[in-house]
Amino acid sequence: MTGDDLHAAKATLGEMWAVGRPLRNSELGRALRLSGRDPGRSIEDYITGKTRISGPVSVAVEMMLAGAMPPDPLDSVVVRGSRRGS
Incomplete structure (x- = not known):
């Protein structure tokens, strides 16, 4: 997995989730x-x-792109609404 792949994964996962x-x-x-x-x-x-990018990070991102959900609830991972952050 390359940096470009990881950047693209952020967009795809944002859409999927x-x-x-x-x-x-x-x-x-x-x-x-x-x-x-x-x-x-x-x-x-x-x-x-x-x-x-380590092998485990690459595998985890690829699994999420294939439909696996992160181990923690999305509400504890994703900032929704008006909260700001990077």
Whole structure:
């Protein structure tokens, strides 16, 4: 999986999960249960090529694109409504 693939996956998952927009980096990071202070930064680093996308992240994203839901409820992953965030 490339950074471009991951960027495209944010749009596809946003559509699949009826968010009405591409997922934010932080949302995808939470869906993948990435650790650290800012999971969205990790997604940004993957997309820009600063950090290599690991096999487990690639597999998890591919599974979600194939219809698997993240392990946590979408309401805890996706920001809906007027809340802002990256």
